[in-house]
Amino acid sequence: MGRAYEDEGELLAAELGAVAALSGGRAGAWLTRRVARLMPDDIHETEVELPLEWERAVWRVERIVGGAGRRLEPVASMEGMPLAEEWVVRIVTRGGCAGMNPVVLTAVVVRPVGERRVTVVRLRAVAKEGLIRQRSGQEVAKGYAAALAGVER
Template identity: 45%
Template sequence: MPEPDSEGWVRVDHGEDEILAEELAALGAVVGGSRRLTRLVAKLMRKNVHEIDLEMPLPFDDAVRRVAKVLGHAGRAVGSMHVEPGVDQETIRVVTSGGAGGMNPVVVTALVTKGGMGSSKVRLRAAAKEGLIKQRAGEKTAARLAGWLSE
């Protein structure tokens, strides 16, 4: 399990690289490409990653439900992980579309942590592979979802 940083946040491991490689391989196979070759190339590509910290004026359980609902509307769930038993943290992960024409898969991970006095903290992380044309799909997706969460 990844170690928490100085603020207690747990950094995402390379699992998102595996998810992105598999998603790109599936897209490549749909258009007649080699799934295996596309997966290999995807693993070598750079990632565009963007993280945004949010304060939500909601109790922890309500914040988790809100984040799960917003991310659920944005994409397909690929896992929900408890960071540590007994700790008021919940991680929600989805794969959504980004980039030109929505053809670039983006892995979005939200870590919801109990804050003080009926509030919660959310660290939103969006990661996408970048090809020759920089689309900044991770940055744009994180900003879009942060806006939806702030509404």
């Protein structure tokens, strides 16, 4: 597991704690953060091929993904590639029932090799799963993949 994925669990625990603080106060937030660290992750990864040049694909990802949630600092590299070969956008968005489950969504726009006019966008969505499986990570990844591809869901 690379550095890019190490902090997803902590980010999600903090986000769930913030949701709990709205109804349970500081003690509820603290307890929720502790329990969230033990909850399993719902991780979904997918790739979307955009028939666009790299700069236009970056613009599309920034417009669709970048404005859809609270922006996080991107990590240096997702797959060990130099930064010039990829563009990374990370956000915290909402999923699940009534949008109560935070989801960390990472989009990596990979620069095409050679004269190829198709740009690959790798999406990774991670959410915590409780007793009732909502598959928030899977649903968020599929939704943004469809939005990037221009498909209505």
